[in-house]
Amino acid sequence: DVDTVDYQTSHRTITLPGLVNIAAFVPGLAKEGSKDFERVTKESIASGFSMIRVLPLGVENSLTDAKALQTAQANSKKAHCDFNFSVAATSTNAQQLGQLTTQVGSLFIPFNHLSGNINKVAAVTSHFEIWPAQKPIMTDAKTTDLASILLLASLHNRNVHVTSVTTKDDIRLIALSKEKGLKVTCDVAVYTLFFTQEDYPECTSLPTVKDQKALWENLASIDCFSVGSLPYQLAHDTKNGPCPSVGIVDSLPLLITAVCDGLLTIEDVKLRLHDNPKAIFELHDQPLSSVEVEMDRSYVLQPFEVWSPLVGRKLKATVKRVTFENTTVTLDGRVNSDGTLGSQASVTFHNPVSNAPAAAPEPSRAP
Amino acid sequence: DVDTVDYQTSHRTITLPGLVNIAAFVPGLAKEGSKDFERVTKESIASGFSMIRVLPLGVENSLTDAKALQTAQANSKKAHCDFNFSVAATSTNAQQLGQLTTQVGSLFIPFNHLSGNINKVAAVTSHFEIWPAQKPIMTDAKTTDLASILLLASLHNRNVHVTSVTTKDDIRLIALSKEKGLKVTCDVAVYTLFFTQEDYPECTSLPTVKDQKALWENLASIDCFSVGSLPYQLAHDTKNGPCPSVGIVDSLPLLITAVCDGLLTIEDVKLRLHDNPKAIFELHDQPLSSVEVEMDRSYVLQPFEVWSPLVGRKLKATVKRVTFENTTVTLDGRVNSDGTLGSQASVTFHNPVSNAPAAAPEPSRAP
Numbered sequence: 001d002v003d004t005v006d007y008q009t010s011h012r013t014i015t016l017p018g019l020v021n022i023a024a025f026v027p028g029l030a031k032e033g034s035k036d037f038e039r040v041t042k043e044s045i046a047s048g049f050s051m052i053r054v055l056p057l058g059v060e061n062s063l064t065d066a067k068a069l070q071t072a073q074a075n076s077k078k079a080h081c082d083f084n085f086s087v088a089a090t091s092t093n094a095q096q097l098g099q100l101t102t103q104v105g106s107l108f109i110p111f112n113h114l115s116g117n118i119n120k121v122a123a124v125t126s127h128f129e130i131w132p133a134q135k136p137i138m139t140d141a142k143t144t145d146l147a148s149i150l151l152l153a154s155l156h157n158r159n160v161h162v163t164s165v166t167t168k169d170d171i172r173l174i175a176l177s178k179e180k181g182l183k184v185t186c187d188v189a190v191y192t193l194f195f196t197q198e199d200y201p202e203c204t205s206l207p208t209v210k211d212q213k214a215l216w217e218n219l220a221s222i223d224c225f226s227v228g229s230l231p232y233q234l235a236h237d238t239k240n241g242p243c244p245s246v247g248i249v250d251s252l253p254l255l256i257t258a259v260c261d262g263l264l265t266i267e268d269v270k271l272r273l274h275d276n277p278k279a280i281f282e283l284h285d286q287p288l289s290s291v292e293v294e295m296d297r298s299y300v301l302q303p304f305e306v307w308s309p310l311v312g313r314k315l316k317a318t319v320k321r322v323t324f325e326n327t328t329v330t331l332d333g334r335v336n337s338d339g340t341l342g343s344q345a346s347v348t349f350h351n352p353v354s355n356a357p358a359a360a361p362e363p364s365r366a367p
Numbered sequence: 368d369v370d371t372v373d374y375q376t377s378h379r380t381i382t383l384p385g386l387v388n389i390a391a392f393v394p395g396l397a398k399e400g401s402k403d404f405e406r407v408t409k410e411s412i413a414s415g416f417s418m419i420r421v422l423p424l425g426v427e428n429s430l431t432d433a434k435a436l437q438t439a440q441a442n443s444k445k446a447h448c449d450f451n452f453s454v455a456a457t458s459t460n461a462q463q464l465g466q467l468t469t470q471v472g473s474l475f476i477p478f479n480h481l482s483g484n485i486n487k488v489a490a491v492t493s494h495f496e497i498w499p500a501q502k503p504i505m506t507d508a509k510t511t512d513l514a515s516i517l518l519l520a521s522l523h524n525r526n527v528h529v530t531s532v533t534t535k536d537d538i539r540l541i542a543l544s545k546e547k548g549l550k551v552t553c554d555v556a557v558y559t560l561f562f563t564q565e566d567y568p569e570c571t572s573l574p575t576v577k578d579q580k581a582l583w584e585n586l587a588s589i590d591c592f593s594v595g596s597l598p599y600q601l602a603h604d605t606k607n608g609p610c611p612s613v614g615i616v617d618s619l620p621l622l623i624t625a626v627c628d629g630l631l632t633i634e635d636v637k638l639r640l641h642d643n644p645k646a647i648f649e650l651h652d653q654p655l656s657s658v659e660v661e662m663d664r665s666y667v668l669q670p671f672e673v674w675s676p677l678v679g680r681k682l683k684a685t686v687k688r689v690t691f692e693n694t695t696v697t698l699d700g701r702v703n704s705d706g707t708l709g710s711q712a713s714v715t716f717h718n719p720v721s722n723a724p725a726a727a728p729e730p731s732r733a734p
């Protein structure tokens with residue numbers, strides 16, 4: 001599918017460190033015997049993500065107790081990249097989750113991805129008071145819920161990471177909060193930057209044109225990019241038979257094409273898919289992992305087994321090679337991985353004394 | 368109605384300064400030709416309140432524009448006590464209200480007393496950005512809305528006063544916010560301290576027993592007492608034909624009876640019905656006004672023309688005399704006022720340079 005190459009254009013290859021998807025969505029996460037986790041990790045490593053943070057974003061597959069977490073862990077015997085899980089807060093499980101902190105990457109406080117929203121101030125407060133101070137807390141809160149959780153985080157002197165920001169109001173609130181010294185970080189899903197409700201009116205999870213514009217204008221306030229559950233949602237809403245791995249492969253080509261078009265720099269991408277994720281979520285480094293991307297060669301994406309809104313569109317970047325644990329696991333679209341190299345990772349801290357971000361980010365190795 | 372005196376008990380008379388109801392409810396506030404304002408001010412002065420801050424708490428009578436404010440002002444030609452009005456924020460009227468600041472006591476941001484709640488962060492933010500920094504802002508926000516508005520106030524470095532707190536969660540959030548240096552003050556309606564949903568299951572505006580207990584335990588975090596719209600709501604919900612002046616006359620006897628019972632001190636009452644209201648809302652002092660209350664004489668309240676949940680209950684305090692503008696306007700329950708003494712008050716600042724509370728509160732003159 002990458003053969004339609006425009007030979008008029010000069011091109012170059014850049015090498016990035018192994019990337020992190022800080023908000024990976026696995027549909028059958030806590031469903032016994034599900035192969036979704038394996039598929040998602042395989043698509044991830046093929047796409048340049050050597051680490052994924054799996055968030056419990058689904059209604060049915062939410063990790064809200066030890067049993068669900070055990071099922072998810074049992075489903076993760078075959079892992080094509082490094083990973084960890086996050087548990088989901090409910091109105092009543094603060095104490096229970098307190099027992100699972102050493103097994104997970106963060107606490108996720110859902111407002112929009114779960115039935116039975118945890119919209120009580122007291123419930124959120126109980127999680128802030130029990131969850132260990134050094135472990136990350138994430139939320140998908142929006143509008144008033146977002147303001148509310150930012151206040152509670154501030155009152156309890158806690159960091160909070162807001163995932164999948166989609167609106168002008170929310171990014172402005174986050175930018176203002178950062179300006180005033182609140183310890184808040186955020187990510188925007190890659191699809192949010194490139195598709196709008198104008199393209200797909202049936203998908204209200206996409207931003208409006210105006211909201212998308214505001215997100216680009218506030219790029220400096222966006223700490224990370226993520227894949228998130230938006231591609232799956234878009235496939236569902238457009239009746240394109242969502243599959244677990246939708247959207248993952250599109251992320252890096254979309255972002256690097258934006259680099260070719262002058263909308264982003266390579267450093268912008270590396271910062272938001274590697275440096276900041278590692279620092280914010282205290283993820284171990286993966287020095288034996290890297291991604292080679294070929295830039296500036298235009299091609300039109302052809303239909304593939306996984307649906308993509310990019311089919312028929314012109315792109316200018318391709319993942320050529322992915323190296324993981326010193327092994328070439330992907331070369332020119334062919335994946336060579338048996339699922340034994342990935343491991344559950346970064347659930348305890350390397351250095352619990354220091355809470356500071358990594359001192360010197362690794363340079364991107366653009367030749 | 369105060370003749371059933373228990374002569375067994377010794378009694379004493381205390382003199383308080385003229386009191387302030389910081390959250391007065393006037394049903395026909397912006398209804399042309401309504402006499403509700405006159406009735407409310409008359410009941411207020413008869414009950415010891417020489418100043419009322421009228422909040423736009425009703426759905427139909429909300430002061431959201433210049434026209435409504437003009438109607439309210441036209442209805443206030445006869446005023447038996449001093450007063451001012453507050454205007455109500457909507458999603459779209461921030462600019463308009465900015466023109467009315469010199470005519471009103473504060474901006475009220477309603478979340479629970481209006482149809483068309485202003486629950487958008489951006490709408491509230493626009494009010495914070497336009498409303499003058501020195502003029503008070505009040506809100507009736509609860510739970511998540513309360514957390515949200517506290518964050519926005521904090522980000523914009525604004526004081527905010529929360530009216531009619533009714534729950535344990537909300538008073539705790541306010542207490543914690545105060546502790547962390549946020550500039551927030553609050554009031555609790557008098558009825559909230561003395562009636563619960565156990566007494567009147569049909570009135571969900573009343574606190575639960577547990578919530579009421581938490582309010583008493585957090586008395587130190589309660590800056591003011593108010594009459595509010597709760598008495599009207601209770602009369603409505605219990606089908607006791609709400610009238611504009613319900614609940615006003617009950618407030619001081621309830622509070623001073625609580626003093627007799629050792630639940631409060633006179634200073635607690637004076638602080639929350641005089642000192643703090645004057646300081647928080649920068650109200651002019653009324654040195655020619657005072658209230659004499661007879662304490663420690665038990666009596667059972669007899670039915671009166673205005674419904675009261677206190678009928679048949681034992682009380683231990685009676686308003687004996689109210690002096691306003693150096694004139695005795697109430698003596699032993701008889702009101703002698705023609706509505707010419709009250710005036711619109713404290714809508715501009717006495718001393719715009721200083722934003723600090725009054726240096727020395729006037730002492731209560733208990734003999």
Ligand SMILES: [Zn+2]
Nearest residue numbers: 082286343345
């Ligand atoms: Zn590893």
Ligand SMILES: [Zn+2]
Nearest residue numbers: 125129156543
């Ligand atoms: Zn706490």
Ligand SMILES: [Zn+2]
Nearest residue numbers: 235236237239
């Ligand atoms: Zn569906």
Ligand SMILES: [Zn+2]
Nearest residue numbers: 017285286362
């Ligand atoms: Zn690295």
Ligand SMILES: [Zn+2]
Nearest residue numbers: 449653710712
């Ligand atoms: Zn006066």
Ligand SMILES: [Zn+2]
Nearest residue numbers: 176492496523
């Ligand atoms: Zn602002």
Ligand SMILES: [Zn+2]
Nearest residue numbers: 602603604609
């Ligand atoms: Zn009704």
Ligand SMILES: [Zn+2]
Nearest residue numbers: 384652653729
């Ligand atoms: Zn005074």
